[in-house]
Amino acid sequence: MIKFFRNIRRRLLRENRFTRYLIYAIGEIILVVIGILIALQVNNWNESRKTAKAEQGYLKSLKSDFYIDIKAQDSIIDILNVKIANLDSLTTEVKKFGENINYNKALAHYSYAFGFPEFVSNDHTLETLKSNGNVEAVSDENLRVDLLDYYDDVEVYYREQTAATEIMLDILINSHLFDLMGLREEKYLNQEWFSNLTKKGVNEFTNKAFAYTMIIYSLRDRLQNMRKKAMQIDKNISISQKEN
Template sequence: MIKFFRKIRQNLLSENKFSKYLLYAIGEIILVVIGILIALQINNWNEQKKTNILQVEALKEVVSDLQDDFFSLKNDIGLNLRGLNSASIIRTVLDSNQAYHDSLAIHFGNLDFNTTYTLKTSGFDNLKNLGFQIITNDIIRKSITDLYASEYSFLKEREELAEQRTYEYFSPLYIPYFKSIKSVKGTFGTLQTYTPMDFESMKSDQNFDLLLDYIIIVKEDNLYSINSAIRNLKQTHSLINDYLKTISSDYNNATIL
């Protein structure tokens, strides 16, 4: 091809057709420029394709993490509700001057327990390593960073506060009311049973009543924090799901309850 163009140039010059040669030279330059532009465009397409693949895989990993986090946090909600239910049963028994029965030992044990939130961040960490700029949708990018950097961070801070309030304040004052603490296997795992030292005196003990109020507040605060995180988690999950369906033809919609 190069020899062909060189031959044309030589013929034009040998025939003293300078004006035609000039037009030919300009045309040849234009062809070279077009070729370069086409090559650059192909390269850009290839790079964009690679970026899209990375983006889809990274977002799929985030979706998977969010699904696991959702079910983990739903379990934490159940544990806090179990504690609140136990507090309600204990208070009802004490206020109505009922006799002690062995099932109360499990309810007493449920109060001295605080949930630990197990959140997966491998997908988010991978995104950080790849660079958030691979996510071409600004809304998706902001939703992900807000969830992990703000909501999850706040949730872990609330977890630390609840743990401090439970184990540094509540437990030292609560445990002396019991003569024995044992572990028993239940339907949903190991449970703690707390057997009161003097059940009858609990009925008129204002300090114990205040401890009940205190642990109820701790568990209600836990529920508020978890529900807030779940709302934002579901919103981010939904946004990513919808986005992946538009950019990945083979993406199967991942749903959470």
């Protein structure tokens, strides 16, 4: 094809048909430019298709991550509600010491009050995007902002979760009030030294239990808010999947 066009140009020059040669040369340049533009357009189209396909993959993975998060949040919220109920009942029962405390009831509440499952967000997809410097692969800017905001909340939750664990361990390790088997020994109950010791223990325990209860309330409320955000993000991901 190139040889064909070259022969035409040579023939026009031999015949001194400079005007036609110039027009032909300009036309040939235009054809080349058009060809380049078409090639660029095809290349851009291919790249856009690859980008859209990659985004669909990320959106699918994000949706899976949030499905796991929401399921975990549902389960942990229920458990935290049980912990809160037992902590409230335990504190109420402990304050009855010296009067009509039900030690078996207190021990049962104590057994169920402490300890909670840790929430660990399934953030694999976002971490992959961040490590690759490719967060903008999610084209919806509002969705990107919501994602980063959600995972900021997760980091705050982790810190509060750690604080709750530290308070809990302090109560379990350093609070001697709940040697309930000893408290039920009749031989101790009427002795003044034991009564004074236990009253002091009751005050220390109830103060620590109150702090622990408040942070469990906070964890529950924060997790509920995170769940709402997760549900909305999951919905927005579905919308982005349809638009792309």
